[in-house]
Amino acid sequence: MSSSNGDLRRPLDVAVIGAGVLGLATTDALTRRGADVLCFDGRPPGSGQSGGLTRTFRHRHDHEDTVALAVAARQRYRSWEERYGRRLIGDEGAVYAGMGPADVAALARRGVPHHFVSADRHREVFAALGPVDGPLLVDPGAGAIRARRTIAALTEWTRGRVVMADVHCVTDPGDGRGIEIQTHEAIYRARHVVICAGTATPKLASGVGLRIPLHCALHARPHYQVRPEAIGGPLPCWVDRSGANGEMVYGSPIGRTGQYVVGLIGDGVDIALTDEGALPAGRTMDEHVRRVSAYVRRALPGLEPTPVGVRVCVMSKLPAGSDSFGGWHTDGVTASTGHNLFKLAPVLGELLADAAQHNRLPVELERAGERALATSGSPR
Numbered sequence: 001m002s003s004s005n006g007d008l009r010r011p012l013d014v015a016v017i018g019a020g021v022l023g024l025a026t027t028d029a030l031t032r033r034g035a036d037v038l039c040f041d042g043r044p045p046g047s048g049q050s051g052g053l054t055r056t057f058r059h060r061h062d063h064e065d066t067v068a069l070a071v072a073a074r075q076r077y078r079s080w081e082e083r084y085g086r087r088l089i090g091d092e093g094a095v096y097a098g099m100g101p102a103d104v105a106a107l108a109r110r111g112v113p114h115h116f117v118s119a120d121r122h123r124e125v126f127a128a129l130g131p132v133d134g135p136l137l138v139d140p141g142a143g144a145i146r147a148r149r150t151i152a153a154l155t156e157w158t159r160g161r162v163v164m165a166d167v168h169c170v171t172d173p174g175d176g177r178g179i180e181i182q183t184h185e186a187i188y189r190a191r192h193v194v195i196c197a198g199t200a201t202p203k204l205a206s207g208v209g210l211r212i213p214l215h216c217a218l219h220a221r222p223h224y225q226v227r228p229e230a231i232g233g234p235l236p237c238w239v240d241r242s243g244a245n246g247e248m249v250y251g252s253p254i255g256r257t258g259q260y261v262v263g264l265i266g267d268g269v270d271i272a273l274t275d276e277g278a279l280p281a282g283r284t285m286d287e288h289v290r291r292v293s294a295y296v297r298r299a300l301p302g303l304e305p306t307p308v309g310v311r312v313c314v315m316s317k318l319p320a321g322s323d324s325f326g327g328w329h330t331d332g333v334t335a336s337t338g339h340n341l342f343k344l345a346p347v348l349g350e351l352l353a354d355a356a357q358h359n360r361l362p363v364e365l366e367r368a369g370e371r372a373l374a375t376s377g378s379p380r
């Protein structure tokens with residue numbers, strides 16, 4: 001594959017780094033547009049933050065631009081479902097506590113169906129929920145993303161495009177012959193490189209001078225058995241920002257398994273590793289699980305309060321916190337990362353494909369990136 005002048009570098013139009021939901025969605029979008037694209041990852045697709053069974057798809061976000069992207073993403077998930085022939089987002093809906101009229105103004109402006117129900121009707125919209133203080137917001141078009149199935153669909157659509165190799169570094173040799181990426185398998189020269197390497201994105205992007213202040217910390221995700229009497233129908237996704245039960249949490253059904261996952265939200269709840277890669281002295285993931293289980297005991301009587309399992313994941317956040325994300329660009333390279341990206345992946349994949357094709361950052365990613373660098377944001 002070396003070129004005729006003896007150069008061992010392999011030419012390529014677009015290289016995507018990372019086969020998580022974002023990299024796969026980008027590779028799929030570029031493939032459909034007829035691009036010469038390869039996606040690089042040293043692990044099987046979906047081994048990073050995109051692993052596991054479930055994620056919440058919801059429309060409500062603090063910033064209206066993100067609501068608009070969620071509306072577009074829901075539509076694109078429907079096209080993915082048609083193409084794959086299977087459902088990728090359930091029809092469970094989402095219920096939120098701690099929201100007022102100001103929190104739904106963007107939903108109303110974007111025409112997203114939603115309504116409030118009074119506190120005394122809480123069990124009608126969330127059968128596992130105990131008494132609440134205030135009204136509950138219902139987003140009926142939300143639901144639990146079948147995360148593993150989505151990765152399987154994308155893996156099928158990008159077959160033959162994924163190279164099982166990590167990229168050691170991304171550099172611009174400045175000779176006008178493209179961006180160089182080094183892998184154990186070969187050295188490539190790409191016209192454009194899209195970096196979607198999750199927690200490794202800042203390090204790879206720094207090779208071409210992009211600075212992305214992504215903070216990574218460990219997050220425990222215990223799951224609970226739903227009590228049989230609460231399984232009247234599917235339980236909805238749950239966001240409790242009220243703090244009324246001592247914690248702010250999210251929750252999501254795990255498909256039709258009869259299990260429900262609950263996790264803490266808010267700044268500072270996840271545990272950052274020390275520079276040596278250890279948990280800080282005196283901290284354990286058990287404390288996380290205990291806090292979630294105490295919440296479940298107080299607020300969710302429809303769940304057995306003893307967890308049946310727990311996953312520990314890396315949670316990545318930009319300075320503005322939850323739901324923030326963005327794109328960063330320099331000539332020949334676009335990078336994207338953030339938090340809670342699974343729900344937006346179909347639309348972010350298209351935007352990153354635009355970036356690769358036109359060597360320009362789409363305004364949606366640029367503005368989101370500017371917001372993401374603000375220092376405080378929403379807990380979810």
Ligand SMILES: Cc1cc2nc3c(=O)[nH]c(=O)nc-3n(C[C@H](O)[C@H](O)[C@H](O)COP(=O)(O)OP(=O)(O)OC[C@H]3O[C@@H](n4cnc5c(N)ncnc54)[C@H](O)[C@@H]3O)c2cc1C
Binds near residue numbers: 041051197204219
């Ligand atoms: C516990 C938890 C709960 C979440 N809940 C939600 C939710 O409810 N809703 C939602 O929308 N989102 C949620 N998210 C976030 C969402 O899962 C992530 O934002 C999304 O999966 C990130 O996808 P990604 O493709 O950017 O990164 P990843 O999935 O991490 O993919 C990055 C890939 O890059 C690869 N890689 C790393 N280094 C290199 C290298 N040097 N060379 C090549 N490849 C490399 C990795 O192996 C990995 O496969 C949650 C995340 C977690 C952890």
